[in-house]
Amino acid sequence: MANILGSVVLQSTGPEEVGLRGFSGLIRGILFIVFLLLVAALIASAIALARIVIQRLQVVNAARIERKRLGLPAGHRDLPYGRGICNRCQGAYEMVFFLPSGERVCRHCYLESLPPAPSEPSEPNRRIPS
Numbered sequence: 001m002a003n004i005l006g007s008v009v010l011q012s013t014g015p016e017e018v019g020l021r022g023f024s025g026l027i028r029g030i031l032f033i034v035f036l037l038l039v040a041a042l043i044a045s046a047i048a049l050a051r052i053v054i055q056r057l058q059v060v061n062a063a064r065i066e067r068k069r070l071g072l073p074a075g076h077r078d079l080p081y082g083r084g085i086c087n088r089c090q091g092a093y094e095m096v097f098f099l100p101s102g103e104r105v106c107r108h109c110y111l112e113s114l115p116p117a118p119s120e121p122s123e124p125n126r127r128i129p130s
């Protein structure tokens with residue numbers, strides 16, 4: 001009788017222990033999956049951030065190339081431009097800048113209105129003074 005009771009107790013505690021072990025294993029598994037998800041999210045956000053930075057750099061570079069193509073100084077703000085008549089010299093041009101003041105000026109008048117650049121990096125083959 002005692003033997004039977006003992007076996008019943010053993011049987012009842014046995015699966016509980018296994019269940020507890022399984023439960024902690026489950027928690028460990030969940031924690032591991034959460035950890036993996038966090039790492040994946042971190043990597044994904046790092047990639048997204050890198051993409052944004054690269055895109056910004058490309059935009060800045062494109063603006064720089066466009067500025068160079070138009071022959072404008074480095075300090076030039078990116079102004080909208082199009083065909084039109086210059087308000088200062090009254091000439092018709094393929095490209096006039098639409099200034100924020102509403103004025104439309106050709107490239108020549110625009111460059112004349114700018115303060116002189118502190119340095120001329122575009123000057124080719126500058127001689128070293130001896």
Ligand SMILES: [Zn+2]
Nearest residue numbers: 086089106109
């Ligand atoms: Zn002009």
